Amino acid sequence: MKEYKEFSDEAMIEKVRSEDQELYAVIISRYQDKLLRYAVNLTKNEASAADIVQTAFIKAFINLKGFNVKKKFSSWIYRIVHNEALNIIKKYQKETPILDKVDFKSGENIEINFERQEIAENIEKCFNEMPLLYAEPLRLHYIDEQSYEEISDILRLPIGTVATRISRAKILLKHICQKK
Numbered sequence: 001m002k003e004y005k006e007f008s009d010e011a012m013i014e015k016v017r018s019e020d021q022e023l024y025a026v027i028i029s030r031y032q033d034k035l036l037r038y039a040v041n042l043t044k045n046e047a048s049a050a051d052i053v054q055t056a057f058i059k060a061f062i063n064l065k066g067f068n069v070k071k072k073f074s075s076w077i078y079r080i081v082h083n084e085a086l087n088i089i090k091k092y093q094k095e096t097p098i099l100d101k102v103d104f105k106s107g108e109n110i111e112i113n114f115e116r117q118e119i120a121e122n123i124e125k126c127f128n129e130m131p132l133l134y135a136e137p138l139r140l141h142y143i144d145e146q147s148y149e150e151i152s153d154i155l156r157l158p159i160g161t162v163a164t165r166i167s168r169a170k171i172l173l174k175h176i177c178q179k180k
Helices: 009-018 021-043 046-062 073-092 110-129 132-142 148-155 159-179
Strands: none
Touching (some): 009 073, 021 046, 021 073, 021 132, 046 073, 110 132, 110 159, 132 148, 148 159
């Protein structure tokens, strides 16, 4: 499967559709961690997020024939995760934030690790106070490194609206963090 690492997502989808369905594992390996992080950010629950991502991969696989390879696969799969997460949020309406554990690496200063962890926790708390309307595009852009066009596809919003929400989200995040 190493020879397929250079293929674009869309080229891989064509291969999966026409030649070898087992190559879908390459797509899963490319997106699993990113989608899991995105789903955790939306649901605040790691177990639910894992279920969402698994369901999204299954739905994407089932519907691969309907995917337009002229569009970006990343936007399509993120949209599926987005929809699944919103369904779970609506179903349970209860969010419980899960904090990441401190990762101790040998040779690193423990104090620096704790400072980084504290900063990450504070930013996460600020994010959690933001309405999803603003937090989601901001996370997609800065954490998941999605372009405005990809965010537009994922959230089904005009690019101008995405830009406006990210701009407002940055101001709101700054305001919320300064209050703490």
